[in-house]
Amino acid sequence: MSSVIVQERLVSALIEALGADAVIQEGDALAYFSNDVYRGGAAPQAVVRPASVEALQEAVRICSVAGVAMVPRGGGASYTDAYILPEGGHVLFDTGALDAIVIDEQSAVVTVEAGVTWMALKTALDAKGLRTPFWGPFSGIAATVGGSVSQNTLSHGSTAHGISAQSVLSMDVVLASGEVLSTSASAAMRFYGPDLTGLFTGDCGIFGIKARIRLPLLPTLPHFETLSFAFESFADYHAASRKAAMARLDDSHFGLDLALSQGQIGRQDGMGARLKIAAEVLRKAPDKMKGIAQLVRMAMAGENPMRAGAYMCHFIIEGFDAEEAAHKAKILRRMLSGLGREIANSIPTFVHSVPFAPLFNVLGPGGERWVPIHGVLAHDRAVGFDAAYQAMIAVRKTDMDRLGVWTGTMFSPVGATGFLYEVALYWPDDRTAYHRTVLGGDYLAQQPHFAANEEARAYADDLKRAIIALMQEHGAGHFQLGRAYPYRQRLSPQAISLLGAVKAELDPQGLMNPGALGF
Numbered sequence: 244m245s246s247v248i249v250q251e252r253l254v255s256a257l258i259e260a261l262g263a264d265a266v267i268q269e270g271d272a273l274a275y276f277s278n279d280v281y282r283g284g285a286a287p288q289a290v291v292r293p294a295s296v297e298a299l300q301e302a303v304r305i306c307s308v309a310g311v312a313m314v315p316r317g318g319g320a321s322y323t324d325a326y327i328l329p330e331g332g333h334v335l336f337d338t339g340a341l342d343a344i345v346i347d348e349q350s351a352v353v354t355v356e357a358g359v360t361w362m363a364l365k366t367a368l369d370a371k372g373l374r375t376p377f378w379g380p381f382s383g384i385a386a387t388v389g390g391s392v393s394q395n396t397l398s399h400g401s402t403a404h405g406i407s408a409q410s411v412l413s414m415d416v417v418l419a420s421g422e423v424l425s426t427s428a429s430a431a432m433r434f435y436g437p438d439l440t441g442l443f444t445g446d447c448g449i450f451g452i453k454a455r456i457r458l459p460l461l462p463t464l465p466h467f468e469t470l471s472f473a474f475e476s477f478a479d480y481h482a483a484s485r486k487a488a489m490a491r492l493d494d495s496h497f498g499l500d501l502a503l504s505q506g507q508i509g510r511q512d513g514m515g516a517r518l519k520i521a522a523e524v525l526r527k528a529p530d531k532m533k534g535i536a537q538l539v540r541m542a543m544a545g546e547n548p549m550r551a552g553a554y555m556c557h558f559i560i561e562g563f564d565a566e567e568a569a570h571k572a573k574i575l576r577r578m579l580s581g582l583g584r585e586i587a588n589s590i591p592t593f594v595h596s597v598p599f600a601p602l603f604n605v606l607g608p609g610g611e612r613w614v615p616i617h618g619v620l621a622h623d624r625a626v627g628f629d630a631a632y633q634a635m636i637a638v639r640k641t642d643m644d645r646l647g648v649w650t651g652t653m654f655s656p657v658g659a660t661g662f663l664y665e666v667a668l669y670w671p672d673d674r675t676a677y678h679r680t681v682l683g684g685d686y687l688a689q690q691p692h693f694a695a696n697e698e699a700r701a702y703a704d705d706l707k708r709a710i711i712a713l714m715q716e717h718g719a720g721h722f723q724l725g726r727a728y729p730y731r732q733r734l735s736p737q738a739i740s741l742l743g744a745v746k747a748e749l750d751p752q753g754l755m756n757p758g759a760l761g762f
């Protein structure tokens with residue numbers, strides 16, 4: 244039987260099971276779905292968008308019988324070839340219509356379907372004065388709970404509560420057979436015997452497609468303080484972030500070097516954004532007079548916080564009442580004195596007001612292409628890595644300048660023991676179907692545009708690989724592994740054999756996101 248007939252039968256079966264609206268085959272849409280934020284791959288033969296867990300199970304069964312690869316995609320906001328199958332011909336599972344949220348206040352648990360975005364979850368929980376411990380990446384306007392849990396994610400709530408995986412109680416996962424596996428036998432606890440939930444976090448979908456995820460609930464703390472500090476050296480910045488991460492006084496904090504601060508983040512400082520911040524600062528201030536005082540401070544600081552030092556660190560601190568938030572801020576100030584100097588707090592105030600900003604940052608401030616590369620370093624390796632990285636960039640500077648390639652850096656704590664060093668890499672190049680779909684024609688018409696630039700693109704890809712290799716030399720670990728970061732190579736033979744056996748048990752035909760994580 245020809246492959247065209249096989250494909251037609253598969254698509255007909257999917258349409259019959261899910262309805263025609265839930266099966267996408269149209270060329271432009273397939274082009275969009277074959278790109279992540281970084282780059283494109285081969286097209287899927289179809290995209291399915293099941294609207295219920297039962298429909299998801301049925302679509303998985305149909306693909307399994309046909310022996311066709313299945314690749315899950317949440318919000319598509321990743322950049323590690325994680326949902327891109329280089330050889331194509333797969334069925335892509337868009338989880339966007341799996342969007343139910345069930346809040347059980349009595350049990351302090353929220354159950355979400357995998358395609359719920361962090362922004363939708365926050366909106367639903369805000370209305371009840373509740374939150375999850377980790378409550379989303381900066382990309383939460385698009386990023387889903389299922390996608391984040393499948394590749395490990397940090398940001399909002401991470402200093403206080405850790406990464407996405409640490410906030411999951413249990414999950415229901417649709418296996419390659421179409422059956423549903425629940426990862427905990429208890430509704431109230433995760434650690435009931437071996438941690439099966441943990442096995443599925445960070446798996447990039449190779450063990451199955453997450454359908455439902457249960458997360459614990461906490462009360463929202465209504466009072467907050469935002470603080471910013473500038474540092475003259477990376478060593479001082481790192482020492483401050485390490486101290487703060489160990490003390491866990493803040494809900495989250497992040498750092499920026501000067502290049503990133505002025506470029507990517509600085510551009511949020513347009514007039515429209517300022518008015519939006521002003522409205523949000525006032526809306527969120529429990530004490531309106533304090534809110535007005537904060538606006539005045541931000542207006543007087545103007546753009547200075549963007550260029551106050553070589554490195555800047557921004558903290559968001561929360562409390563049950565104003566005194567608690569102010570007290571924590573006071574301790575943090577004392578802790579960091581001698582390392583950095585306090586500067587205007589416009590940036591964390593902006594982030595607190597607009598935690599899930601539109602995805603304008605998928606292009607650089609001058610319309611360049613963008614890809615972040617990160618490594619999580621042990622504290623005793625952070626300063627050494629920074630020196631090695633700066634030396635590497637110095638050697639490459641002439642070529643980078645010639646090609647218009649540049650970098651900025653962002654930092655976050657990963658618990659008390661890890662330091663996330665993230666390089667944002669920019670190069671002049673044409674946009675892809677991803678950028679055109681996500682940003683839209685009206686926005687892009689206002690932005691600078693570059694022609695396709697194969698030389699700069701190849702250089703950026705080579706630099707990306709070199710940065711990952713350098714991070715590996717310094718013992719770094721990574722989130723968002725996809726197909727970009729080494730994983731299997733870092734495992735012992737015993738661990739490879741165990742994970743291989745798990746994969747063979749859950750997905751005997753090897754159809755679930757084949758190649759991700761090296762499996």
Ligand SMILES: Cc1cc2nc3c(=O)[nH]c(=O)nc-3n(C[C@H](O)[C@H](O)[C@H](O)COP(=O)(O)OP(=O)(O)OC[C@H]3O[C@@H](n4cnc5c(N)ncnc54)[C@H](O)[C@@H]3O)c2cc1C
Binds near residue numbers: 381386
């Ligand atoms: C502007 C911007 C800001 C960002 N900020 C942050 C940040 O603050 N912190 C951070 O950690 N990352 C950040 N990211 C990276 C990324 O957005 C996040 O890691 C996010 O968690 C990706 O979620 P997603 O739903 O888009 O996943 P996708 O990109 O759709 O998928 C990611 C991986 O998960 C798998 N997957 C998706 N859904 C499922 C499912 N239901 N079952 C099984 N596997 C599944 C996919 O196959 C893929 O391997 C940012 C990205 C952008 C563009």
